[in-house]
Amino acid sequence: MIRTFFVLLILVIPTLLNAQNITGILTDYQSEKGISGATLQLIDSQTNATVSYVLSDDSGKFTLALPPPGNYILEINHIAYDPEYHQLSVSNSGTEIQLPIKLRPKSKQLNEVIVQGSRATAQQKGDTIRYNINAFTTGNEEKLKNIIEKLPGLEIDDNGKIKSQGKVIEELLINGKPFFGKNHKMATENLNAKMIDDIDLINNYETFGAIKDIEGTNNKKALNIHIKEEYLGKITGDIAGLSAYDDRYKMHSNLFRFMPKFNASAILDSNNLGEQAISLRDYMDMDGNIKSDIRNNDMGNPDFGSGKIPKFLVANENNKTSRSHTAALNISAMPTDKLSINAFSILNQSRFTEQRWVEKTFFNTTNPLQSEDAIAGKMTFLFNQTKVNLEYKPNKDNLINYSAILDSGHDKGQRDTESILNGQPQNFEEDNKAIKLNFGQQLSYVTKLARNKLLSINAYQEFKKQDNRYDFLSDQQTLLPPYQRLDQQYVFKSNEIGIFSKYTQKISDHIVRGNAGFIWNRSSLELLQSALVTGQPQINRNSNYAFADVSVKKAVSLLQYNAKLEFRNYFLQPSGTTKAYLLPFAQVKLAFTDLHYLSLSYNRNISFYASDLQNNFLYADDYRNYYNPSTIVFEKPFEQNILSLNYFKFDLYNGFLFLANSSYSRNKNENTSNSINAGNYNYIAYRNDASGYSWNNLMSVEQRIKPLKSKAKATFSYWLTESYNFIGDQQNDYRTNNFSVRFSLISSFKDSWFNYEVGSQYSNYETHYQLFDSKIYTRKWTPFLNFNGQINESLIYRLDNSLEHFSTTDSERQFFKTDFKLTCKKPKTRFKYWIEGNNIFNISNPEIIATSNSNNSFSRETITRLAGYIGFGIGFEW
Secondary structure (H helix, E strand, O other), X not given: OHHHHHHHHHHHHHHHHHOOEEEEEEEEOOOOOEOOOOEEEEEEOOOOOEEEEEEOOOOOEEEEEOOOOEEEEEEEEEOOEEEEEEEEEEOOOOOOEEEEEXXXXXXXXXXXXXXXXXXXXXXXXXXXXXXXXXXXXXXXXXXXXXXXXXXXXXXXXXXXXXXXXXXXXXXXXXXXXXOXXXXXXXXXXXXXXXXXXXXXXEOOOOOOHHHHHHHOOOOOOEEEEEEOHHHEOOEEEEEEEEEEOOOEEEEEEEEEEEOOOEEEEEEEEXXXXXXXXXOHHHHHHHOOOHHHHOOOOOOOOOOEOXXXXXXXXXXXXXXXXXXXXXXXXXXXXXXXXXXXXXXXXXXXXXXXXXXXXXXXXXXXXXOOEEEEEEEEEEEEEEEEEEEEEEEEEEEOOEEEEEEEEEEEEEEEEEEEEEEEEOOEEEEEEEEEEEEEEEEEEEEEXXXXXXXXXXXXXXXXXXXXXXXXXXXXXXXXXXXXXOOOEEEEEEEEEEEEEEEEEEEEEEEOOEEEEEEEEEXXXXXXXXXXXXXXXXXXXXXXXXXXXXXXXXXXEEXXXXXXEEEEEEEEEEEEEOOOEEEEEEEEEEEEEEEEXXXXXXXXXXXXXXXXXXXXXXXXXXXXXXXXXXXXXXOOOOOOOEEEEEEEEEEEEEEOOOOEEEEEEEEEEEEEEXXXXXXXXXXXXXXXXXXXXXXXXXXXXXXXXXXXXXXXXXXXXXXXXXXXXEEEEEEOOEEEEEEEEEEEEEEEEEEOOOOOOOEEEEEEEEEEEEEEEOOOOEEEEEEEEEEEEEEEEEOOOOEEEXXXXXXXXXXXXXXXXXXXXXXXXXXXXXXXXXXXXXXXXXOOOOOOOOEEEEEEEOOOEEEEEEEEOOXXXXXXXXXXXX
């Protein structure tokens, strides 16, 4: 299949390279100055359909993709000029058409202008797309997230992250100033929709003009939220409370002040409804993201470690009860034109209880073992993230940037388990504690040496420490007699320091870069306490390396490309081994327009495993799984070869968007494990001798349907992983695939009593173990029908309905889920009242089923999920 794809690509590329453009410049008939903001439409003479659409830039220039052969009309409109019409005949020659056009000013000044008919859903100016949010919103939106979910090309994923073209937005701005870093939920779930004026999607975002002028494109995406003028310069916000059935509640308050040189935001929240301030992706970003703050960065990947993720983030809403308290503060200030200060701090405490019935099948070289576990647990998680960024520009050619991040957290869990394995009962009491402390800082200096030359010098440090404690008590002997109790503690530390410099020179349409530096990376794992091992085993690993790379990039015209070759020389301790690698990167891009392109890229990555995966002692992970000393060979790095294909097309005028991404990764020396089942317990050892591949695909289509005042959207995703592990020293090839598809039709009737969203979502997660010819899957099908509208000037309603159907290899569950909200807010008043219900037909805790797989087992879980509620709320706005 891959070979066929490349053959087709080779046949298609020459045709695409032949494609030319219609270019030109609009000037004033008298002054001959360029005219910006004019609308140019290319219309098919036969069908009268709009083929393409564009706005002239600041200098009056425009570019339209050359359409198929035929006869067309180019229509030009501007509020201050008479309309112009030009007939065009396009042949097969592929010759570029150039059109210098002069417009005549209108003879009369218009006192009032009424624009009728359809208009563009968004406007493009340089690297910025400004959304016409009025074309998508209905007037019933409550928060920023309700607006973003309706904008083409933007989406909010299950982790609360805003994505554009399948890529997470890297900078979220309020009036051009940072807002809570990468914690998007702080903005999307707290900013009131009525405050939002415009939304800009900025491609190639950069705040320092010298980098932008010389480096050009950087593929960094930002979303800038413009606040309406009436909310600027004064304190705004709201306070609200909800009381619901069976002691459910929510208290929430926002406080904002947005000014030209100062933004301040404070958010307080306390609830037991299952609403979380952070997501799993937020937590992963916190795990040391200081490298993303390095200015003019062009670095490789860090070393691989396992890390410990709080269980409640993985469980998500699959908890029996949930309680969360959050306090957050964000400040962005510009004391002078040369200095900007951005800082935020988020403090959160969450408490959860879980209840689940787990049925497991353990595979071994003889007969599989069956277990049944009734689990009841409670968890507490406390974390804080604080970040400060200082940016100083002594002049237009120099930049000094410093940032620091402090992440700390305390994860605590207790579980009581009644277990039956092969008919033998056994009870366990478990106590887990994990204390995390991460600190990162970076300093960057960038200077413009000449009109086309740039130099940057960067240094950074990332320190991580995690103290893991695990205790259990059993009513019977465990592992080796006479252990019925285990007290265990081990600590993982890592410290990475780097310094490097980068030189960039722009030569005509090409950008040439050179980069060199040195990275010191040290990690250690130490067992402080355990009844399983005597003494204090400790392992230390250093993977220091020097690197140098050179790249050349062309990011203008139809054919664009970027090629980079990095030389990396590792110094590994304690073995004293030296290893050298060449890491290439190449990308070819056909940019038909800024919003229509096809790109193909290849990248090779090398990473060494950190010491937390190279334990030299026995330790317990839970009451049934023990990790033997690792057999990972430190000198064998994890290697990835990645091939990616991306296609994107966005028609601003007709509201059509098509996105397709495909990425294929071939992996070598993967981290895997060898599992040995010894009756009641599993012994697992890490090893790094597996090879496999993964294939990830995403496709999304959106189309505005003007006659219906609606939008149709379909999203398809599929990923496949093939690799192998070892069970009882025998190789087990496994294959995991995940398929999901979602279709919806969404209306946008303005200020209407009725709007709808109808559609369906289906997902299938499946794993197959070849050694035992065993398969396990979870399928979920959810048709949904949602309504919202404005009954009158005081009443707004929302009603969401879905039928969730779960099925696994040998069982099924389904329940009807209904949420509603009726809000009353009279004009010219600051109070609002509402009645709200969530999952109202499942007031008692509903149960769902799910499947999972681990080293040598399949699991089927019946999980008690958070119950529904009905309550009354009151809020006050100022």
